[in-house]
Amino acid sequence: MTIHDAWALLKEEVRLRGSTGAALRILPSGKKVVVKRGGHAGGNPQAHINNEYDMNRYLNELGVGVPNARMVEERSRPTMLTDYEEGARPVNYGDKRKLRQDFVPQALIANWDVLGMDMDNVLMRPDGNLTYVDVGGAGPYRAQGAPKGNAWGSRVSELQSMQYKPPHTEEVYGQMTPKEMGQSYDKYGGSDAMEAALSSLRDSQTRNVLQQRIGDIARQVA
Numbered sequence: 001m002t003i004h005d006a007w008a009l010l011k012e013e014v015r016l017r018g019s020t021g022a023a024l025r026i027l028p029s030g031k032k033v034v035v036k037r038g039g040h041a042g043g044n045p046q047a048h049i050n051n052e053y054d055m056n057r058y059l060n061e062l063g064v065g066v067p068n069a070r071m072v073e074e075r076s077r078p079t080m081l082t083d084y085e086e087g088a089r090p091v092n093y094g095d096k097r098k099l100r101q102d103f104v105p106q107a108l109i110a111n112w113d114v115l116g117m118d119m120d121n122v123l124m125r126p127d128g129n130l131t132y133v134d135v136g137g138a139g140p141y142r143a144q145g146a147p148k149g150n151a152w153g154s155r156v157s158e159l160q161s162m163q164y165k166p167p168h169t170e171e172v173y174g175q176m177t178p179k180e181m182g183q184s185y186d187k188y189g190g191s192d193a194m195e196a197a198l199s200s201l202r203d204s205q206t207r208n209v210l211q212q213r214i215g216d217i218a219r220q221v222a
Helices: 003-010 045-062 093-101 103-108 169-173 178-187 190-200 204-221
Strands: 013-015 023-026 032-036 069-074 077-083 122-124 130-132
Touching (some): 045 190, 093 178
Antiparallel strands (some): 023 032, 032 077
């Protein structure tokens, strides 16, 4: 295979579902990766995709399932590549118990679009573990890249609001008990682990806000 042919194969992409232009790329080695470059709703897709990468890494540090991710630069644009989750399926209401176990970390990072419009932002791997493949709506950004503004702050109101944020969340997270909240909090190590995972964040402002949110979630849940 010539260098030209290899490059053409590398750049071959198939658009996936979603609002931010995610695409499936098959590398010359045969490995499949998902390519994302950020949403344009806020006018700064570069900041949006860098934030999504940080949110992915933060969850990974906590032990929450996410695909392996790395950042590269293509044509002077930051680009996020994640491993394609081969054999994984979208979740459904029958997976409610497992999804509820991960609720507190998702509320902590304000992952407003945790399930997605079609319940395909989180998948069930063949081994029965969850993987959150799209965290573009976490942290200071909405799913399509618009800033959350003052809605991203030190108080974790998402412990209440995300139980009833359409679509699908009421059916999955609605009426969670204090016991379930505590179990979700403890499963991922509580405030000690949440604090330690802050080292994975590159943006200091996001890190500072999240540190405040860790204190708030401990007061509400622990």
